[in-house]
Amino acid sequence: MAGLVRTGARHQRAARRAGEGGKRTEYLAFTLAGEAYAVQIAFIAEILKPPPITEVPRAPRNILGVVSVRGKLVTVVDLRRRFQLAESPIDRKSRILLTDLGLGEQIGLLVDEVLQVYRLAESELEAASALGGDQPAHIAGIGRPPGQLLVLLDLRPILET
Template structure:
């Protein structure tokens, strides 16, 4: 994938440049319905290739089902459905992001494709307010890595996503 490769290189360059000043947070970028999202790596436990997912009848609609990860049950959420995006079939690039959801429980988020890691400085993150109007609570900001033209990351706050699912 040459495009991804190029992105990776420029990302590294940006990271190197930015390494000179201030603290940085690492974000994992992934694709969902054509848009690029990112979550803090600190909130991630693992990236999985999707195993067979067992459907749980009566579960809230974003819940795809449960899987077993090394003997532990993990609830898998379709992030597209959760963010009310159009649904799409899974393919070989589909991944599950394993995240800690508090209380020792892990949850899986189904995403289209996983990209690279970005190290963002505080200045490279815009408040969600720039989009104007009322923003969804799960959007933590917009990442604009310096020196990479056109790269826009929608930074997600996983907590409301995970907890919102819990309450149905």
């Protein structure tokens, strides 16, 4: 438990503050198979060091298994499998992002490494169409903080199915 970082409430407040200003939104950036992604921090309840994951036989392939977070069972999804990226074993940089989209359950996302929180101004956001062609629904756009390029994810299409 010592490794848990509680971020949820604080960042939800921060996100609300930023939302009212209409100026900046906070994103949590992480890597999957070497590429940088980010999700709105308002949906992240907690960042966990991965506890032992119990695989659930015959579950969809995206689902790594279940873990226990303070007595509650949480399903863990492997975004790399979902995005058909190269997989690597869990190491000491791996983290589970505990997301809460208000779907009735919290879902864990296994990521390779958590980078940092970016407060992105509207000017630093690009639409997904900037990538050209038809982009999948879970790609919300591009974030361009100085010196970085982030694929912004919309978690709903990923986790609702």
